[in-house]
Amino acid sequence: MNITTEQMRFWSPEVRELEPYTPGEQPKIQNLLKLNTNENPYPPSPKVVEAVQNVLANGADVLRLYPDPDASELKHAIAKQQSVPVEQVFVGNGSDEVLAHIFKAFFVQELPLLYPDITYSFYPVYSQFFGVETKVLPLNDDFEIVVDDYKQPNGGIIITNPNAPTSIALGLSAIEEVLQANPNSVVVIDEAYVDFGAESAVALVEKYDNLVVCQTMSKSRSLAGLRVGFAIAQPHLIAALEAVKNSFNSYPMDRFAIAAAVASFEDQAYFEAQNAKVIASREKLTTQLKELRFKVLPSAANFIFASFPSKDAGELASELREHGIIVRYFNKPRINQFLRITIGTDEQNQRLIDTLKNEILI
Ligand SMILES: Cc1ncc(COP(=O)(O)O)c(C=O)c1O
Numbered sequence: 001m002n003i004t005t006e007q008m009r010f011w012s013p014e015v016r017e018l019e020p021y022t023p024g025e026q027p028k029i030q031n032l033l034k035l036n037t038n039e040n041p042y043p044p045s046p047k048v049v050e051a052v053q054n055v056l057a058n059g060a061d062v063l064r065l066y067p068d069p070d071a072s073e074l075k076h077a078i079a080k081q082q083s084v085p086v087e088q089v090f091v092g093n094g095s096d097e098v099l100a101h102i103f104k105a106f107f108v109q110e111l112p113l114l115y116p117d118i119t120y121s122f123y124p125v126y127s128q129f130f131g132v133e134t135k136v137l138p139l140n141d142d143f144e145i146v147v148d149d150y151k152q153p154n155g156g157i158i159i160t161n162p163n164a165p166t167s168i169a170l171g172l173s174a175i176e177e178v179l180q181a182n183p184n185s186v187v188v189i190d191e192a193y194v195d196f197g198a199e200s201a202v203a204l205v206e207k208y209d210n211l212v213v214c215q216t217m218s219k220s221r222s223l224a225g226l227r228v229g230f231a232i233a234q235p236h237l238i239a240a241l242e243a244v245k246n247s248f249n250s251y252p253m254d255r256f257a258i259a260a261a262v263a264s265f266e267d268q269a270y271f272e273a274q275n276a277k278v279i280a281s282r283e284k285l286t287t288q289l290k291e292l293r294f295k296v297l298p299s300a301a302n303f304i305f306a307s308f309p310s311k312d313a314g315e316l317a318s319e320l321r322e323h324g325i326i327v328r329y330f331n332k333p334r335i336n337q338f339l340r341i342t343i344g345t346d347e348q349n350q351r352l353i354d355t356l357k358n359e360i361l362i
Contacts, residue, residue: 021125024328033351035342036326038164038193038303040222040278042345044260045270048223051263055255062255069246071253077265078230082202088232090241093252095192095216095229098241100126101248102158102212102231105240106186107132109155116145118335120160120190132156139166143297147174151181160190162198162300165330165340169198169300179208186237188212195220195275196282197300202232209234219302220275221264226257278302278343285341285349292356303342305335308361313337316360323355 008016024037043049055062071091079086092098103126107113112135115123127134137149143166150157157178162169179187187210189201194215201213212233218224231241245252264271282304286296289306296306307313317329317339328340343349 017128019125019128021122025326027326029324031324033325033344033348035303035344035348035352036328036340037224038219038301038340038342039224040219040274040302041343041348042222042274042277044222045264045267047263047267047270048260051259052256055259066251067253067255067258069250071258074228074253074258074261077262078232081265081268082232084202084205084232087235088205088238090231090233090238090245091253092229092231092245093249093257094218094227095190095214096122097227097252098214098229098231099123099188099190100129101241101244102186102188102214103127103130103132105244106188106212106237107156107158109133109185111153111155111185113156113158114150114152114154115158116163118143118163118166118332119158120164120192121330123158139163143168145170145174147177150178154182154185156185156188157182158188158190160192161201162193162196164193164301165303165305165328165335165338167193167297167299167301167303167305167340172199172201172204175201176204176208179204179211183210186210186212188214190214192216193219193301193303195271196279196302205232205234209236212237217261217264220278221261221271222274223257223260223264226260228253228257228261281346281349282343284346285343285353288349288353292353292361303340305338305340307338311361313339319360320352320355323359325352325355 074091075086075089078089092101099122108130112133113127114135114137117136117138140146145159175189191200191213194200201211205211205213212231214231217228282299286304289296294306294308296304308316313336314329314331317327320327
């Protein structure tokens with residue numbers, strides 16, 4: 001929709017300047033293979049489905065009442081699964097909301113927030129939204145973080161691990177080096193994809209009073225549709241997040257989301273089996289793409305970041321789309337010759353390979 005300058009006079013001046021995040025599209029095309037938003041190709045555990053149905057087991061009257069503003073049952077389930085005290089858990093409506101509260105709670109400082117040039121594209125959006133000063137630090141030529149760059153004055157640091165969209169994981173020793181070099185600023189590790197192969201920094205929370213680890217149930221737990229994210233940190237940091245949350249929306253977690261998330265944590269076996277399948281499919285797809293001469297970065301996530309030597313990545317994405325396959329293309333410096341491809345089931349990945357081999361790269 002085109003809004004005229006005259007219509008815009010109603011908008012707050014700040015809102016006129018916003019450059020919002022563009023989510024991956026959710027098109028309604030028949031026989032579509034959707035490999036563009038890093039959703040899990042498998043449904044959540046049957047126990048999750050049962051728990052969602054049980055919310056209404058005694059009728060819809062329960063929907064008349066607000067949910068628990070503290071989502072305490074969910075916090076306890078997360079604390080148990082992550083082996084941390086419940087006082088170290090914060091929950092939100094997807095990790096995007098948790099991240100928003102993190103930006104507001106910690107990063108509105110005089111010194112700039114540090115993050116890599118290639119990272120989750122919501123960070124610049126939140127920075128603008130909350131008026132956070134930023135300093136963007138380039139990854140090296142292999143798309144890895146240069147730890148020494150994070151040893152300069154700053155008002156906070158945020159690192160995605162494994163990184164998105166590069167899929168590359170950073171070791172815990174590097175994260176510890178960053179934490180030790182920055183005792184006076186908050187270091188946030190966004191672990192949206194950690195369950196697919198990286199080491200979690202939750203193990204460091206007890207040791208570092210400046211660490212916040214953020215995770216989501218959207219990817220490894222197949223709950224993108226319910227919006228559940230959480231952060232783990234020492235209680236003095238959780239208190240700041242609670243203060244922000246209760247100044248914005250006191251009831252971010254609805255009854256269905258709470259019930260489903262709790263049930264998901266109760267079925268660890270399903271979670272582990274499902275992740276193992278995604279990881280095995282990722283390795284198989286990587287090998288197949290390399291056989292087709294793609295360059296594929298080493299992935300610790302549920303997606304891969306790949307480029308083809310003799311075809312423009314934007315064109316490749318458009319041609320795949322014509323064949324009903326959607327992948328994510330970022331028309332941005334340094335990465336505009338790469339495609340981010342979500343790992344599907346083996347059958348879905350095979351359709352991608354067959355389409356590339358028989359229809360596009362001939
Ligand atoms: C790095 C990263 N962080 C956070 C999120 C947000 O996840 P959600 O809001 O679904 O929990 C995403 C989603 O794609 C992501 O890629």
